[in-house]
Amino acid sequence: MFSFFTKLIDRVVINLACAAQPEACTFQPHCEEAHELLSHPDLLSAPVSAPEKVKWTSEQEFEFPSAVTSPWPENDVVYAKLQKCGEHWQEKPTVVLVHGWNDEIGYALRHPYQARLFLKAGINVAMIELPYHLKRRPRRAGAVNDFLSEDLRCTVLAAKQAVMDIRALLAWLREQGCSETGLMGVSLGGWLTGLVTTHDANVSFAVMNVPVARMDRVVKELAFTEPIRRSLKLAESKNLTVDFDGLNLRAFRPKAPVDKILIIEAVDDLFACKEAIEEFWAAWGKPEIWRVRHAHITGLFSPFLLRRQVKWVIAKTKVEK
Numbered sequence: 001m002f003s004f005f006t007k008l009i010d011r012v013v014i015n016l017a018c019a020a021q022p023e024a025c026t027f028q029p030h031c032e033e034a035h036e037l038l039s040h041p042d043l044l045s046a047p048v049s050a051p052e053k054v055k056w057t058s059e060q061e062f063e064f065p066s067a068v069t070s071p072w073p074e075n076d077v078v079y080a081k082l083q084k085c086g087e088h089w090q091e092k093p094t095v096v097l098v099h100g101w102n103d104e105i106g107y108a109l110r111h112p113y114q115a116r117l118f119l120k121a122g123i124n125v126a127m128i129e130l131p132y133h134l135k136r137r138p139r140r141a142g143a144v145n146d147f148l149s150e151d152l153r154c155t156v157l158a159a160k161q162a163v164m165d166i167r168a169l170l171a172w173l174r175e176q177g178c179s180e181t182g183l184m185g186v187s188l189g190g191w192l193t194g195l196v197t198t199h200d201a202n203v204s205f206a207v208m209n210v211p212v213a214r215m216d217r218v219v220k221e222l223a224f225t226e227p228i229r230r231s232l233k234l235a236e237s238k239n240l241t242v243d244f245d246g247l248n249l250r251a252f253r254p255k256a257p258v259d260k261i262l263i264i265e266a267v268d269d270l271f272a273c274k275e276a277i278e279e280f281w282a283a284w285g286k287p288e289i290w291r292v293r294h295a296h297i298t299g300l301f302s303p304f305l306l307r308r309q310v311k312w313v314i315a316k317t318k319v320e321k
Contacts, residue, residue, distance in 0.1 A: 027151040034153045048164055074137075093122075098184065114306055121319055131158045155228065259288070262289075
């Protein structure tokens with residue numbers, strides 16, 4: 001009975017996401033540019049330095065320019081928050097929370113909930129707004145306003161930009177004196193957490209909650225990615241290969257220690273297939289994995305599971321007991 005209701009919530013959210021998608025093409029697919037981006041050997045691994053122009057807008061909020069340029073200037077400002085543990089906060093671990101796709105509710109509710117638990121335990125908390133989300137979402141007519149778009153160039157560039165923005169934030173935290181920095185991501189943010197963990201040595205620990213581990217399967221199988229499939233058919237008609245397999249987590253190996261990586265798999269997940277998670281779990285050397293009785297959405301918002309993740313991070317970091 002529990003499985004029926006958790007899957008039902010997933011189905012409702014998937015149907016809502018489908019209803020928000022355009023029925024006909026509204027953007028150029030830019031197949032050639034997407035193909036070129038995916039073919040670049042340092043798509044995600046180019047050197048990243050700490051941003052030089054960090055502007056504080058409040059006691060906890062700051063922004064900096066993204067190192068990656070998109071077609072929309074409003075998307076190229078990175079907004080972040082940092083909640084510090086006291087005067088000597090640099091001496092304590094810092095966790096960066098990475099939200100999911102169109103996960104404004106999680107950013108507003110789940111992040112603050114876990115942040116309070118982390119701060120109480122002596123762990124700093126940073127949050128970052130992903131490309132095409134929250135304040136970075138372009139609002140003007142004719143602009144791409146979604147991370148997953150039929151504009152294949154923007155979709156691939158969004159993945160690159162998100163990875164580089166997170167890496168820049170980690171580099172900045174290290175520059176401030178933080179010696180232990182980690183990531184906790186959910187869904188799309190779990191996938192991005194995995195990509196950063198495989199491309200940046202600044203990740204000391206990583207938690208991936210119901211990560212969408214295979215972007216090629218997301219594009220091929222989920223109902224709300226039909227606009228992307230339309231663009232891929234157009235690419236095929238031009239004899240162009242736009243292959244998302246190179247963005248799958250199984251294609252890489254983590255730089256963080258295996259014993260400081262946690263994967264959470266929801267056994268009834270209708271978004272992130274279990275087979276894809278099992279594939280990269282095995283490829284990564286079988287780090288700790290929790291196979292929990294949830295579907296995708298309930299796996300993101302279970303208070304028990306959220307608290308359990310915080311306890312895991314506390315156990316794996318150098319928090320003064």
